[in-house]
Amino acid sequence: MGCALAYQLAKRNVDVVLLERATLGSQSTGKCAGGVRQQFSMEANVRLQRMSVRMFENFEFETGHPADFRQIGYLFVLTLPQHIEDFRHNVEMWQRVGLTEARWVDPDEAARMVPALNVEDVLGCTFCPSDGIASPADVTAGYVSSARRHGARLKEGVEVTGIDLAGGRVQGVRTSAGDIATRLLFNCAGAWASSIGRMAGLEIPVLPYRRQVAVTGTFPTVPRTNPMTVDFQTSFYFHPEGDGVLMGMSDRSEPPGYVTEVNWDFLEKMFVQAERRAPPLAGAGIKTAWAGLYETTRDHQAILGPVPELEGFWCAAGFSGHGFMQAPAAALLLTQLLLDQRSEVDISPFAFTRFAKGSLVHEKNVI
Template sequence: MTARTADLVVIGAGILGTACAWRLAERGLNVLVVEQSSPASGSTGRSAAGVRAQFTTEANIRLSQLSIEEYAAMPESGYRPAGYLMLVPEAQWPMHQAGVALQRRLGVPTEELTPAEAQVHAGFDPAGLGGCTFCATDGFVDPHGLTLEYLRRAREAGAHFLLNTAVTAIRRSEGVWRLTTSAGVIEAPQVLNAAGAWAGEVGRQAGLDIPVQPARRMVFTTGPLAPQRQVPMVFDLASGVWLRSEGERLILGRADPADTGWREGMNWDWLEPTLEAALLRFPWLETADLDRRASWWGYYEVTPDHQAILGRLPGADGWLNACGFSGHGVMQAAAVARVMAQEAVGEVPFIDITPLRFERFEQVVSGAADIQV
């Protein structure tokens, strides 16, 4: 059987894979995207859709900042600058203030607020807080709309998509990657692993150790609120509880650090611990009803330091990663796509992604450097 050929194969058609396909095809590369299901059917489609530039490292700030700017210029993104309010415990406040200073230096309009001043955005119990931050350009988007628009642009630029196509084996031979799929064999000198929660498994098919594993996350949905209240994305750093308005309702969640691996379905046992933590900070939630049918679950793709893995993989010629975002994929997809296109054609990325490269894990093992979190 004659193998199908391409300059670069992207594995995954979520928001990262489709955005990368567009930017790569723009560069004149013959791009083929392989997706085991349909576009945005994995983590992208089940995202809570928040976007924020409130990070503490320059790479993450710029990736999110420039992505949000792109989304704001795309009607298909559904971008809504509803704001993002961070409730910061006393012990974390000095480090958080340093992050705010860096954000402002890079042009992100983050405000420092006292807990009393932050009450205008959302009511909460201020116990134990050192301060709050709010950024009006943070907010949320429509991940489905974005993914389909990136797919359209990628096709228009010449990229091809194989949907509902499983990759069953990957090996390197004579300078090319050979992918065995349910639609036949594909050969390309470069592969971009944008497989989300499946990125670790994709690596293992190629004999590579990509430290990405799935982690299940719950999104609980209330019924319509009475009286109605519009709440920006609020994240309580002390408890890990987050919430925001979704129309007349609220969606909320809290990561369960033990819920890793391929577990499917709603974990209703996690509802009580989530609500207990949420009610301590947001007592007014006691009057809200839960809509079980509107609640959902999805996978995060997590790494040991909860940071993305970007760029070429050392020791694996032609293998690139854009995975492991640990909940930041939708936030950063637009800028990551531009970075990965530069990486693929041998240019220096316009954002320094050194802290997010795979080599940071090797440095930790050797004791040469600390992971940047």
């Protein structure tokens, strides 16, 4: 998020310093599964994502760097009557907002699309062919080099340790490498966004949740064209990764925390689910696994824009597990809001003020 924003701001001649205490793209972004989709339950997310998908499509033209965006589609596999009902509303809304390529797929067609899929208990699926997967490392690298080309200063190994305030506004940041005077800061600290908020006396409601993925060796039963497949009831998903398969599932019972060791006991549970939904995966050897953090808000929506209590404090955080795919559009729209006082897609549903108002609309299509 920070790299995308540094690029968009620098392109509009804003003097940008990006501070990263570790290395760029090493935290949630570097651990992410690379999924890019538009099939959300909240209209604002669909509109945002339609824009992001166009930006992923044009990424190489825009930055000179490939995004490795492969539009293999996302297949949502539905096994509960309630989810069929919810997705009926989703499909109507998707058509209304112009996501006309998203459609229902019956179990037989789903089995043809995804040869490994067990469709015995499947009631229906939705498929959007313009969804897909991209490379987080490539996208980060593209934004980093483009931001620097436009004059942004991106500093690694520099930690933000404090925020100077006076007169009800931001005056500067303190860092492990000295103080920097600024009247504007963006909190792009991912799973650590709340700690940046505390430095300014603000409660930014973002909690860290461990999420894990495992990758197999070569596995031709899931070909390179296999859609990203999501078993919506359990959150188990898989997509082709190189010549193998990447699988993930959310441990919905795990409390928030910053632990990022792999929990093999939970992965065993994931493999049981993998075998149930896609039986051939039982024979796929695991090559590697890792864990990273989701940065989750109460309504599973990002926090985008100014925090009115403190002038000069803006948020681009709380993406709740869909920040890689949302960062391109979010960065452009935040830049427009800052410099033009309006954005071409309305991002007011993501305003920080919704928490105080209690007007939370939950994004339901969360994996």
